[in-house]
Amino acid sequence: MQQALKRYDAALLRAVGGKLFKPRSQWPVDELIARSLAAINNVAVVDRRLRESEQASRRLLAVIGHSRQPRWRVGNLVEALQMLGEDDGVRPILDLLHAGLLYPELPAGASRLRDFKQWLAHAGTAAPVVFAHPAVTARAVGEKLGLPALIADHGSLVAREADGLEWPLRIAVLWQRVKDVPLRRTQQGDFFKRDWERLTADGLLNAPLADGFAELPDLPWLLASLAEIEGALRSAETELQEASLPSSWQEGLLPALESLWAALPWLDGWGPQHGRRIGPDAGSANPYPSAYLLSLLLLSQLPDGAWAEPAAIAKWIEERHPYWNTKPQALAVGAISPSRETTGPSANSGLDVFLLGVAHQLRLVEVGNAADGQCLVRLTAVGRWLLGIGDPPPLPQGFPQTLLVQPNLEIVAYRQGLTPGLIADLSQLAAWKSLGPACTLQLQPETVYGALQSGQTFETIRQTLERHAVRELPAAVIDSLRTWSNKRERIAVYPSGTLFEFATPEDLNEALARRLPLTRLADRWAVAAGDSQIDFRHFRLTGTRDYALPPERCVEVGEDGVTLSVDLARSDLLVESELQRFAELAGGTNLNGRRQYRLTPTSLTAARDSGVTVRALDDWFMQRAGQPLSAAGRLLLTGGLLPAAEARRQLVLHVPTPDFADGLLQWPGTRGLILARLGPTALAIAEENVEALRKVLQTFGVGISG
Amino acid sequence: MDKARIPVKLHRRVCLVQTEDAVLAEELLARKKLAQDIVGRLTDRVLLVRPGRSDAVIQELQSMGHTPSVVASP
Numbered sequence: 001m002q003q004a005l006k007r008y009d010a011a012l013l014r015a016v017g018g019k020l021f022k023p024r025s026q027w028p029v030d031e032l033i034a035r036s037l038a039a040i041n042n043v044a045v046v047d048r049r050l051r052e053s054e055q056a057s058r059r060l061l062a063v064i065g066h067s068r069q070p071r072w073r074v075g076n077l078v079e080a081l082q083m084l085g086e087d088d089g090v091r092p093i094l095d096l097l098h099a100g101l102l103y104p105e106l107p108a109g110a111s112r113l114r115d116f117k118q119w120l121a122h123a124g125t126a127a128p129v130v131f132a133h134p135a136v137t138a139r140a141v142g143e144k145l146g147l148p149a150l151i152a153d154h155g156s157l158v159a160r161e162a163d164g165l166e167w168p169l170r171i172a173v174l175w176q177r178v179k180d181v182p183l184r185r186t187q188q189g190d191f192f193k194r195d196w197e198r199l200t201a202d203g204l205l206n207a208p209l210a211d212g213f214a215e216l217p218d219l220p221w222l223l224a225s226l227a228e229i230e231g232a233l234r235s236a237e238t239e240l241q242e243a244s245l246p247s248s249w250q251e252g253l254l255p256a257l258e259s260l261w262a263a264l265p266w267l268d269g270w271g272p273q274h275g276r277r278i279g280p281d282a283g284s285a286n287p288y289p290s291a292y293l294l295s296l297l298l299l300s301q302l303p304d305g306a307w308a309e310p311a312a313i314a315k316w317i318e319e320r321h322p323y324w325n326t327k328p329q330a331l332a333v334g335a336i337s338p339s340r341e342t343t344g345p346s347a348n349s350g351l352d353v354f355l356l357g358v359a360h361q362l363r364l365v366e367v368g369n370a371a372d373g374q375c376l377v378r379l380t381a382v383g384r385w386l387l388g389i390g391d392p393p394p395l396p397q398g399f400p401q402t403l404l405v406q407p408n409l410e411i412v413a414y415r416q417g418l419t420p421g422l423i424a425d426l427s428q429l430a431a432w433k434s435l436g437p438a439c440t441l442q443l444q445p446e447t448v449y450g451a452l453q454s455g456q457t458f459e460t461i462r463q464t465l466e467r468h469a470v471r472e473l474p475a476a477v478i479d480s481l482r483t484w485s486n487k488r489e490r491i492a493v494y495p496s497g498t499l500f501e502f503a504t505p506e507d508l509n510e511a512l513a514r515r516l517p518l519t520r521l522a523d524r525w526a527v528a529a530g531d532s533q534i535d536f537r538h539f540r541l542t543g544t545r546d547y548a549l550p551p552e553r554c555v556e557v558g559e560d561g562v563t564l565s566v567d568l569a570r571s572d573l574l575v576e577s578e579l580q581r582f583a584e585l586a587g588g589t590n591l592n593g594r595r596q597y598r599l600t601p602t603s604l605t606a607a608r609d610s611g612v613t614v615r616a617l618d619d620w621f622m623q624r625a626g627q628p629l630s631a632a633g634r635l636l637l638t639g640g641l642l643p644a645a646e647a648r649r650q651l652v653l654h655v656p657t658p659d660f661a662d663g664l665l666q667w668p669g670t671r672g673l674i675l676a677r678l679g680p681t682a683l684a685i686a687e688e689n690v691e692a693l694r695k696v697l698q699t700f701g702v703g704i705s706g
Numbered sequence: 707m708d709k710a711r712i713p714v715k716l717h718r719r720v721c722l723v724q725t726e727d728a729v730l731a732e733e734l735l736a737r738k739k740l741a742q743d744i745v746g747r748l749t750d751r752v753l754l755v756r757p758g759r760s761d762a763v764i765q766e767l768q769s770m771g772h773t774p775s776v777v778a779s780p
Contacts, residue, residue, distance in 0.1 A: 449773040484773065490726040491734075491767060491774040495760035499717035499748075507712050514709070522749040527722060530779025540711035547757045548719040573717055573754055577746025 020100030065137030157368030218275030249420035273350030287323030310352035561630030582607035
């Protein structure tokens with residue numbers, strides 16, 4: 001709320017503050033925001049402002065309060081108001097925005113808000129969203145909504161109430177499936193065909209709902225959408241990956257159901273009539289958030305003990321909701337026009353399926369079977385509490401001991417003792433095999449490994465099972481758990497660790513004595529999982545090397561071409577490992593912070609035999625020394641592969657200048673008498689050509705001595 | 707900070723495999739596919755993995771039947 005108010009233009013903020021708490025003087029902006037926050041938390045002020053508001057505005061806040069979801073799309077609120085009989089659904093929203101009782105959700109980077117109407121009109125393609133403070137909506141709950149009581153007269157019926165565990169159980173199963181293999185998404189938001197087929201073919205995900213009265217279309221899609229809203233799955237680029245099962249599950253059944261109930265207004269990917277909803281307008285043209293809420297608010301109007309027909313509830317909404325009712329409605333502003341059925345006047349909303357399927361399993365409604373076989377519904381105590389019109393119901397205490405752990409590593413979980421928290425715990429360490437009155441799970445190395453990886457230990461796993469087991473854990477199960485745990489402790493991988501190289505063992509001991517979170521690897525080496533937990537004020541860094549960056553130049557090649565000196569301040573761990581493949585440590589000496597290696601015939605022959613090529617070495621030297629392999633090194637590496645060298649006697653003609661030698665090699669009269677040029681002024685000649693050369697040179701006055 | 711600073715050389719974002727004993731390290735090095743990604747041995751129980759190959763090493767360890775503990779910063 002504070003963030004939203006900070007985005008208001010000063011004039012707008014003054015206008016809103018003026019209505020909300022009626023300031024007596026010209027306060028600065030920060031003071032206005034602080035006093036607005038204080039006013040919202042002041043029950044007397046809120047009640048006064050509500051009394052001053054019009055009935056439609058109070059009803060709107062009450063509707064938001066009943067939903068337990070403070071964030072709503074404006075379009076859905078307009079729909080709700082129209083169903084409540086307000087022809088102009090936008091005006092009450094604008095009134096509440098001006099009164100400081102409702103706030104716009106502004107995108108990051110947007111300019112300061114000057115005018116609410118303008119914001120609604122220019123919200124672009126994204127459907128505008130508003131939110132209300134729970135302290136305000138809580139005071140508005142109780143406002144008469146003017147809804148009828150659609151009583152169905154069918155005498156007394158036996159009520160059947162779900163246990164509320166169906167959605168947590170199925171989300172847990174889906175979470176395990178996605179943990180094994182993430183779900184890939186297309187650009188349109190659909191799943192890849194193979195992934196969708198995998199979900200639809202999954203017997204456990206698609207098994208009939210326990211105590212089910214309706215068949216829900218595209219059930220895996222509903223589960224994926226719910227799981228994503230609940231945070232159990234998360235979108236990562238083009239994939240849907242597993243995240244953490246909701247923390248609300250650990251708080252008990254009611255918080256878990258409350259969280260699921262609050263998720264419904266944002267359930268855009270699925271509808272009870274056609275199942276999955278895909279496409280850019282799945283959210284902006286989703287009529288169900290308002291329809292779901294109104295259907296339950298209609299049930300809240302029933303007197304105690306009365307039932308309603310789901311079809312009658314659906315019909316009432318279809319006749320008034322602008323999506324299904326084709327009667328022209330008062331037009332809304334810009335992008336917030338309510339959703340509308342575009343495929344024709346199909347009046348079937350599927351809300352009866354929602355009530356008998358989704359809401360029943362959420363424990364919002366209980367179902368009674370009439371004599372004619374028709375299913376009737378009414379709110380449960382949980383439903384009344386979730387809608388904010390009843391106290392939290394006392395739930396029957398479950399059976400803490402509800403697991404039968406068998407020697408074959410199968411766990412039977414009796415449903416009456418399950419809780420969302422236990423479902424989450426079990427999902428971490430065993431694979432769900434069947435759902436029903438008695439669910440079964442299987443302990444597997446992979447699942448236990450996953451639990452250990454998520455931070456559990458052998459002891460915590462054992463305690464979880466022992467706390468809920470009806471009898472002592474079989475020895476075979478404990479042995480397996482211990483074996484798997486021990487096996488995991490045999491190898492530790494640090495994928496991106498920070499390695500500390502101390503100058504002396506005493507330095508490492510000193511660091512550990514200071515309780516730094518390091519793990520000792522050797523007398524001078526210690527490792528940490530990362531460097532975010534390290535207090536670097538304890539250290540003086542003599543060098544830093546980042547292994548995600550390209551290798552650094554840290555080797556100098558001596559004049560002899562075979563002595564390699566490593567600059568220890570700039571070197572990394574890899575360089576010495578790499579050097580050992582083709583060079584020998586020269587006496588292990590450290591000279592001025594340098595360590596020397598030497599290329600030797602033995603080291604290079606061994607390198608060549610192990611597959612090191614000239615090109616690979618050239619690349620290495622370019623990276624590490626900034627020059628290719630030296631000639632001496634090349635000689636030692638490849639000399640043995642070349643033809644044998646030849647030793648022979650030759651007559652050498654020494655001439656006075658290089659130009660003289662050039663002339664002899666160029667002039668046709670002497671060129672054929674020279675064997676080779678040995679140097680700038682040295683030429684090799686054959687003994688039999690000496691006399692011929694002497695004669696030719698004499699023709700222009702040059703003699704040959706010797 | 708009144709204590710003396712400890713001189714240290716830092717190697718950041720290094721991939722290491724630490725084994726329970728030296729024999730297990732030898733066993734890992736004997737695995738050809740794994741050995742390709744091991745560039746050195748820091749100690750008899752600590753192997754240095756080629757940069758960027760940590761996922762491949764973990765996968766290979768798992769395919770060998772090991773269940774390595776992956777120690778990553780939170």
